[in-house]
Amino acid sequence: MKKLINAPENVLADALRGIELAHPELRVDHTNRVIYRATPKDHGTVGLISGGGSGHEPLHGGFVGFGMLDAACAGEVFTSPTPDQMQAATTEVDRGAGVLHIVKNYTGDVMNFEMAAELAAMEGGIEVRSIVVNDDVAVEDSLYTAGRRGVGLTVLLEKIVGAAAEQGRSLDEVAAVADLVNEAGRSMGMALTSCTVPSAGKPTFDLPDDEMEIGIGIHGEPGRRRVPLASAKEIAEQLVEPILADLDLGSAPGIVMLNGMGGTPLIELYVMYGEVAAILEKHGITVARSLVGNYITSLDMAGCSVTVLRANDELLSLWDAPVETPGLRWGQ
Amino acid sequence: MKKLINAPENVLADALRGIELAHPELRVDHTNRVIYRATPKDHGTVGLISGGGSGHEPLHGGFVGFGMLDAACAGEVFTSPTPDQMQAATTEVDRGAGVLHIVKNYTGDVMNFEMAAELAAMEGGIEVRSIVVNDDVAVEDSLYTAGRRGVGLTVLLEKIVGAAAEQGRSLDEVAAVADLVNEAGRSMGMALTSCTVPSAGKPTFDLPDDEMEIGIGIHGEPGRRRVPLASAKEIAEQLVEPILADLDLGSAPGIVMLNGMGGTPLIELYVMYGEVAAILEKHGITVARSLVGNYITSLDMAGCSVTVLRANDELLSLWDAPVETPGLRWGQ
Numbered sequence: 089m090k091k092l093i094n095a096p097e098n099v100l101a102d103a104l105r106g107i108e109l110a111h112p113e114l115r116v117d118h119t120n121r122v123i124y125r126a127t128p129k130d131h132g133t134v135g136l137i138s139g140g141g142s143g144h145e146p147l148h149g150g151f152v153g154f155g156m157l158d159a160a161c162a163g164e165v166f167t168s169p170t171p172d173q174m175q176a177a178t179t180e181v182d183r184g185a186g187v188l189h190i191v192k193n194y195t196g197d198v199m200n201f202e203m204a205a206e207l208a209a210m211e212g213g214i215e216v217r218s219i220v221v222n223d224d225v226a227v228e229d230s231l232y233t234a235g236r237r238g239v240g241l242t243v244l245l246e247k248i249v250g251a252a253a254e255q256g257r258s259l260d261e262v263a264a265v266a267d268l269v270n271e272a273g274r275s276m277g278m279a280l281t282s283c284t285v286p287s288a289g290k291p292t293f294d295l296p297d298d299e300m301e302i303g304i305g306i307h308g309e310p311g312r313r314r315v316p317l318a319s320a321k322e323i324a325e326q327l328v329e330p331i332l333a334d335l336d337l338g339s340a341p342g343i344v345m346l347n348g349m350g351g352t353p354l355i356e357l358y359v360m361y362g363e364v365a366a367i368l369e370k371h372g373i374t375v376a377r378s379l380v381g382n383y384i385t386s387l388d389m390a391g392c393s394v395t396v397l398r399a400n401d402e403l404l405s406l407w408d409a410p411v412e413t414p415g416l417r418w419g420q
Numbered sequence: 421m422k423k424l425i426n427a428p429e430n431v432l433a434d435a436l437r438g439i440e441l442a443h444p445e446l447r448v449d450h451t452n453r454v455i456y457r458a459t460p461k462d463h464g465t466v467g468l469i470s471g472g473g474s475g476h477e478p479l480h481g482g483f484v485g486f487g488m489l490d491a492a493c494a495g496e497v498f499t500s501p502t503p504d505q506m507q508a509a510t511t512e513v514d515r516g517a518g519v520l521h522i523v524k525n526y527t528g529d530v531m532n533f534e535m536a537a538e539l540a541a542m543e544g545g546i547e548v549r550s551i552v553v554n555d556d557v558a559v560e561d562s563l564y565t566a567g568r569r570g571v572g573l574t575v576l577l578e579k580i581v582g583a584a585a586e587q588g589r590s591l592d593e594v595a596a597v598a599d600l601v602n603e604a605g606r607s608m609g610m611a612l613t614s615c616t617v618p619s620a621g622k623p624t625f626d627l628p629d630d631e632m633e634i635g636i637g638i639h640g641e642p643g644r645r646r647v648p649l650a651s652a653k654e655i656a657e658q659l660v661e662p663i664l665a666d667l668d669l670g671s672a673p674g675i676v677m678l679n680g681m682g683g684t685p686l687i688e689l690y691v692m693y694g695e696v697a698a699i700l701e702k703h704g705i706t707v708a709r710s711l712v713g714n715y716i717t718s719l720d721m722a723g724c725s726v727t728v729l730r731a732n733d734e735l736l737s738l739w740d741a742p743v744e745t746p747g748l749r750w751g752q
Contacts, residue, residue: 090612090629092688092724094651099691102652106690109697110678110712145686165687280422297422319426320434346442353682353720354477355497356424358438359431365441380442382714388685390720392424412751419744419751 089289091388096286100142100164107149111414114152120176121169123149123160128181134253134262135159135181138190138246139174140197141166143285144306146415147243147384155411156250157190165285165387166307168196174204179212186215186259188266190246192238193222217259219266221245223275223395225334226303226311237305240347240395241273243383244407247416251409265406269397274335276327277393278311279304279349283386302326306349306386306393320356324363327394332371337398341376342368343407345395350385352392357381360392368396377407383415421621423720428618432474432496439481443746446484452508453501455481455492460513466585466594467491467513470522470578471506472529473498475617476638478747479575479716487743488582489522497617497719498639500528506536511544518547518591520598522578524570525554549591551598553577555607555727557666558635558643569637572679572727573605575715576739579748583741597738601729606667608659609725610643611636611681615718634658638681638718638725652688656695659726664703669730673708674700675739677727682717684724689713692724700728709739715747 093099100121107123108116115124122139129135138148139161148160158181163169178187187208191201198220205216222233223241230237245266252265279301282291292308295301300318303311318326346361348354361380368375376399384393397403410419425431432453439455440448447456454471461467470480471493480492490513495501510519519540523533530552537548554565555573562569577598584597611633614623624640627633632650635643650658678693680686693712700707708731716725729735742751 090632090649090722092612092652092655092684092692094653094691094695099687102694103687103690106692106694106697106712109707110690110693110710143685143687145690150686280424300422317422320424321426323424350685351683351720351722352424353475353717354482354714355431355435355475355719358435358442358477359426360424360438361442362434362438363426365438375441378442380438382686385685387687388683388722390422390683410751417749419742 089284091286093286099286100162104162120173121162122173122177123152123162124180125152125158129158129183131183132185133183133256134185134259135183135187136190136250136253137161137177137181137187139169140192141168143387144384150415151246151413153413155254155409156246156413156416165287168200171200171203171207174201175207178204178208178214178216182214186217188259188262189216189218190242191218191220192242193220193235194232194237195234215259217263219263219270221270223273225274225276225330230305231309239277239306240275240345240384240393241397244273244343244345244395244397245269247411248403248406251406273395273397274331275393275395276330277304277391278302278323278327279389279391281351281390283308283389285387304391306384308386308389320359321363324360324367328364328367331394331396335396335398337373340398340400341374343377343397343399344368344375345379345383347384347393347395348382349389349391350382351388351390354381357392364394376404421616423618425618431618432494436494452505453494454505454509455484455494456512457485457490461490461515463515464517465515465588466517466591467515467519468522468582468585469509469513469519471501472524473500475719476716482747483578483745485745487586487741488578488745488748497619500526500532503532503535503539506533507539510536510540510546510548514546518549520591520594521548521550522574523550523552524574525552525567526564526569527566547591549595551595551602553602555605557606557608557662562637563641571609571638572607572677572716572725573729576605576675576677576727576729577601579743580735580738583738605727605729606663607725607727608662609636609723610634610655610659611721611723613683613722615640615721617719636723638716640718640721652691653695656692656699660696660699663726663728667728667730669705672730672732673706675709675729675731676700676707677711677715679716679725679727680714681721681723682714683720683722686713689724696726708736
């Protein structure tokens with residue numbers, strides 16, 4: 089295993105130290121392993137929390153900041169954070185208007201966030217709502233989920249819902265935006281190589297030099313099928329067509345993300361984006377906004393995923409609202 | 421070779437198409453392979469051009485935009501662009517106040533930018549100045565250079581000089597800022613793995629599972645030495661100490677970049693940044709600003725580099741000025 093780490097058991101603690109040092113606009117609670125904004129939102133606004141296993145950076149900690157999350161709970165690599173962490177974060181970010189939990193649909197995450205929500209309600213009287221993101225069209229049920237997995241759409245949802253919360257909308261309204269995004273977005277990913285979990289010390293799975301895995305999950309869990317290595321154009325078809333088979337855009341514009349899995353360089357992501365955009369154009373779909381880069385990764389896995397969100401004026405306006413986080417940043 | 425591409429000979433053309441589709445704020449001249457701002461700067465401002473071999477994305481095309489470059493010339497992977505490309509770009513971005521060429525110190529780049537400058541002066545009457553970035557402390561002379569290689573400092577220089585040009589400073593003043601940055605910045609990199617050039621189809625070099633290369637160049641060219649794989653802390657020492665041995669910061673604050681080589685995930689870059697920051701603190705150096713991420717890459721190489729720039733109020737103010745490019749973006 090070749091990694092820039094000290095010891096497998098210290099990866100998360102060491103990374104949190106680096107995040108804190110690199111980003112004075114964030115505050116890290118090292119005991120609870122929660123990343124907060126250094127300057128909290130105003131009283132009366134809805135708090136937004138996400139979290140999950142580490143190894144998907146910049147998600148979620150890199151999306152804490154103005155216009156996105158208030159806090160992110162970091163679990164060990166590919167391991168759900170605990171209810172304690174989530175409860176601490178929920179209590180900390182509550183500004184009297186309630187808290188929304190943004191949860192990727194994995195059994196451990198869902199269970200722990202549910203427990204944290206109950207604890208925060210019981211012990212702190214905090215109103216908590218949850219959105220369970222389940223956008224992955226690759227599989228119905230999977231190794232770690234009942235129902236579809238939550239993957240790339242989480243990035244878009246955190247941005248859009250973050251903008252809604254920043255505007256001071258109520259918990260009901262913010263949760264409704266989250267539901268709308270979750271309903272209107274789909275993703276699918278693929279891998280050229282496995283990732284290597286530090287504590288395992290070896291690749292999660294073997295993938296021959298002439299094969300790739302279509303429909304892979306963000307922890308290296310199996311996807312739809314293994315197929316021979318193909319061109320960027322063919323890969324784009326294998327990712328986009330299943331999304332469009334499941335998501336009717338009608339004449340609506342799309343927000344599209346071409347996401348790298350962590351080990352794929354940007355030049356290849358742009359090659360892929362060109363192919364994805366060409367397919368969408370062939371289907372008569374207008375891409376209103378796009379993102380190309382590493383936003384929800386799987387450690388050092390080589391590969392990519394495509395996310396398509398059916399947008400409308402409201403969602404585009406929230407998308408365009410200013411955001412200042414380490415992982416996503418733009419002005420007006 | 422496992423890559424998200426169509427054919428090795430089409431990688432650059434395909435990536436340029438993706439860049440154009442993903443970034444409506446940029447304009448791509450596909451014939452000359454030059455990336456421009458869609459909206460040119462005002463008349464009377466100095467034009468800023470860079471360029472070089474592809475495979476280092478987001479450098480340089482991803483740094484075209486408000487507050488940074490006016491144009492980037494893209495060569496084939498790891499191959500200098502031609503004087504023709506550079507001349508076309510120089511002519512296009514000249515707003516009557518002259519043009520600065522930002523050149524990484526590689527023999528081919530230097531020669532071709534020199535030729536382009538002469539052609540632009542002779543045929544277009546355009547005043548052209550050049551800055552040859554040579555920040556790599558790893559080697560004196562190298563496989564592809566006379567003198568030190570130009571590496572990570574190029575990113576910081578394009579940002580800072582871009583801000584100076586945006587303010588409407590004269591060519592002399594802008595070139596002076598470039599000289600100052602080049603004088604005050606140093607870098608050093610390392611690799612855990614080789615990169616694979618698409619047209620070669622196999623790794624540029626072999627690196628055993630238990631070894632790493634210290635002082636590597638951004639094309640996979642040899643560095644100082646091969647050593648046994650070490651911890652993040654030890655790697656940080658092997659990168660930072662040679663920089664500090666060569667660059668006297670005195671009591672000046674530093675602008676520090678921890679850069680990924682393309683195949684290393686962000687979680688590891690944060691682990692590395694924590695170690696780099698700790699060493700700098702031990703030396704009594706204040707880190708005034710920092711960047712952690714993939715900014716100047718070597719295709720899919722796993723590894724990282726450290727850049728330290730001795731700053732002052734003037735450089736910090738230019739650093740903090742707004743920038744809106746695909747690769748670097750912040751407001752005020």
